[in-house]
Amino acid sequence: MRAHVYKRNHINTDEIIPARYLNMDKEAELAKFAMEDLDKEFVSKVEAGDVIIAGENFGCGSSREHAVWALRGAGVKAVIADSFARIFYRNCINNGFLAIECQGVSECIENGSEIEINVKDGKIKDLSNGKEYTFSALPDFAQEMLDVGGLLNLITKK
Amino acid sequence: MGQTITEKILARHAGKDSVKPGDLVNAKLDLIMCHDVTTTPAIDMLKAHGITKVFDPEKIVIMPDHFVPNKDIKSAEMIRKIRLWADEVGIETFYELGNHGVCHALLPEQGHVKPGMTLVGADSHTCTHGALGAFSTGIGSTDLAAALATGELWFKVPPTILFNVTGTLKDGVYAKDIILEIIRRIGVDGARYKAMEFKGNVIDALSIEARMTITNMAIEAGGKSGIIAADTKTLAYLKDRTEGEYEILQSDDDAEYEQIIDIDVSDLEPMVAFPHLPDNGKAVSEIKEKIKIDQAYIGSCTNGRIEDLRVAAEYFKGHKVAKGTRCIVIPATTDIWKQANKEGLLDIFMEAGATVSSPTCGACLGGHMGIIAGGEKCISTTNRNFVGRMGSPDSEVYLASPATVAASAVNGYISDPRKAVGE
Numbered sequence: 001m002r003a004h005v006y007k008r009n010h011i012n013t014d015e016i017i018p019a020r021y022l023n024m025d026k027e028a029e030l031a032k033f034a035m036e037d038l039d040k041e042f043v044s045k046v047e048a049g050d051v052i053i054a055g056e057n058f059g060c061g062s063s064r065e066h067a068v069w070a071l072r073g074a075g076v077k078a079v080i081a082d083s084f085a086r087i088f089y090r091n092c093i094n095n096g097f098l099a100i101e102c103q104g105v106s107e108c109i110e111n112g113s114e115i116e117i118n119v120k121d122g123k124i125k126d127l128s129n130g131k132e133y134t135f136s137a138l139p140d141f142a143q144e145m146l147d148v149g150g151l152l153n154l155i156t157k158k
Numbered sequence: 159m160g161q162t163i164t165e166k167i168l169a170r171h172a173g174k175d176s177v178k179p180g181d182l183v184n185a186k187l188d189l190i191m192c193h194d195v196t197t198t199p200a201i202d203m204l205k206a207h208g209i210t211k212v213f214d215p216e217k218i219v220i221m222p223d224h225f226v227p228n229k230d231i232k233s234a235e236m237i238r239k240i241r242l243w244a245d246e247v248g249i250e251t252f253y254e255l256g257n258h259g260v261c262h263a264l265l266p267e268q269g270h271v272k273p274g275m276t277l278v279g280a281d282s283h284t285c286t287h288g289a290l291g292a293f294s295t296g297i298g299s300t301d302l303a304a305a306l307a308t309g310e311l312w313f314k315v316p317p318t319i320l321f322n323v324t325g326t327l328k329d330g331v332y333a334k335d336i337i338l339e340i341i342r343r344i345g346v347d348g349a350r351y352k353a354m355e356f357k358g359n360v361i362d363a364l365s366i367e368a369r370m371t372i373t374n375m376a377i378e379a380g381g382k383s384g385i386i387a388a389d390t391k392t393l394a395y396l397k398d399r400t401e402g403e404y405e406i407l408q409s410d411d412d413a414e415y416e417q418i419i420d421i422d423v424s425d426l427e428p429m430v431a432f433p434h435l436p437d438n439g440k441a442v443s444e445i446k447e448k449i450k451i452d453q454a455y456i457g458s459c460t461n462g463r464i465e466d467l468r469v470a471a472e473y474f475k476g477h478k479v480a481k482g483t484r485c486i487v488i489p490a491t492t493d494i495w496k497q498a499n500k501e502g503l504l505d506i507f508m509e510a511g512a513t514v515s516s517p518t519c520g521a522c523l524g525g526h527m528g529i530i531a532g533g534e535k536c537i538s539t540t541n542r543n544f545v546g547r548m549g550s551p552d553s554e555v556y557l558a559s560p561a562t563v564a565a566s567a568v569n570g571y572i573s574d575p576r577k578a579v580g581e
């Protein structure tokens with residue numbers, strides 16, 4: 001998986017999916033505009049399975065889950081950030097979408113690097129130089145939601 | 159050990175004697191607020207999972223506001239879908255056009271919010287309602303779907319930061335300036351995942367509406383919720399609006415706060431948050447350059463209430479909006495619109511060359527009703543000035559109080575509301 005690295009803090013939901021597209025709510029539609037106000041080229045660069053790496057407080061701002069859907073629709077497999085804004089993080093968990101908090105990682109991994117994530121062991125490996133980074137394992141309930149594919153699946157299962 | 163109001167509310171709704179920060183609880187919800195943008199996906203999710211009922215139609219309130227009156231075909235379809243679904247599941251409280259308004263202004267105004275309750279809304283500024291002593295937080299659409307189906311949600315009990323706001327506010331300085339100053343001090347992630355509790359003689363002296371301006375922006379510091387203990391003013395506000403019981407809770411004297419921040423606002427000046435983050439605040443006297451503005455926007459869930467319009471109108475009396483500047487005034491709810499009309503405020507705005515629209519979120523989020531072009535600057539009473547928030551990614555938004563925005567509209571550049579306006 002290739003890393004798209006944005007060495008910036010406070011990347012907000014208005015940048016991830018601008019409000020002018022909130023009259024849509026399907027992943028495939030939203031995907032066309034993912035990250036548009038931050039990086040116009042993003043959708044042409046991203047390939048299925050890629051990851052986004054960013055600084056502190058990723059996803060701050062609006063509660064729009066459209067931000068998660070736009071990224072997932074565009075093929076993004078996971079977001080790794082120094083830290084996440086609360087609602088965005090919650091939305092990721094609820095969608096069974098991988099959001100990994102790993103302090104300092106945005107400073108260390110270069111844009112375009114190939115990386116590997118091992119969720120179970122809590123490890124990110126930068127294949128370009130072999131360096132490894134550790135993150136604390138997901139909370140049990142988040143792991144459970146990841147396994148069943150989100151909160152609603154969990155509820156209906158119960 | 160003592161507990162904060164937030165911990166008490168969450169404990170009661172989770173069926174526990176006490177909770178502490180970091181505990182994961184399943185809390186029962188007293189109220190769920192839905193608006194146009196985030197509700198349609200929740201409806202689709204419920205349907206996809208074969209869920210045809212909501213847990214309690216009486217605890218659910220629907221208030222389309224972002225794109226009303228319908229701004230285009232897609233939003234019209236979205237809102238129609240919500241209307242049809244509300245009928246299917248028997249939700250009666252649907253604020254249709256003509257009784258509509260911006261959700262966080264409308265919900266308390268119409269008496270839905272009570273002290274001690276747990277409420278969630280699929281909108282980040284749901285933290286506003288903590289001004290009445292409730293635990294209130296923003297959620298996404300999946301959470302909304304789960305909440306609608308089950309009437310409960312998982313929460314991690316947040317640690318609380320206490321803001322003790324003391325001193326005396328100078329003339330021309332308002333609640334908006336206080337919260338912009340707090341966010342400037344702690345940063346846009348200074349209260350990430352945390353509850354922000356506000357108290358002190360300055361908070362006591364504020365009206366309920368002004369308190370809402372403060373809790374509204376808790377999310378702009380990353381907060382999970384903002385809360386102010388209910389007092390006699392709260393009771394007076396609720397008296398004509400609500401029926402039924404509620405419980406007034408206070409934080410214990412020995413409650414454990416993660417941090418206590420004392421803020422003396424006696425020297426506080428009107429604040430302006432520069433692009434592109436709400437924590438980029440400057441005192442108005444620090445602004446040396448003349449920043450010409452293309453648009454002034456007065457409205458939103460932060461500052462679109464009647465008191466805000468009264469303050470703004472003072473600046474337009476006998477003055478005109480500066481040539482080359484557009485001024486848009488949007489009363490946040492229908493009742494506010496009517497009241498402003500009754501008091502002659504709408505005439506004052508229109509005479510001054512501003513325009514007044516029907517209640518809507520409108521341009522606050524760059525939806526409609528005043529989108530700004532690349533290269534343009536807007537001074538706004540709203541709560542966010544992110545890149546592209548009110549239109550083009552090449553535009554700029556400055557946040558300020560209704561007084562500062564109105565004074566700037568008359569002068570055509572960002573101005574100190576304490577100085578005389580107009581030529």
Ligand code: SF4
Nearest residue numbers: 260458459519522523
């Ligand atoms: S007025 Fe602005 S901030 Fe408030 S709910 Fe509407 S879009 Fe959100």
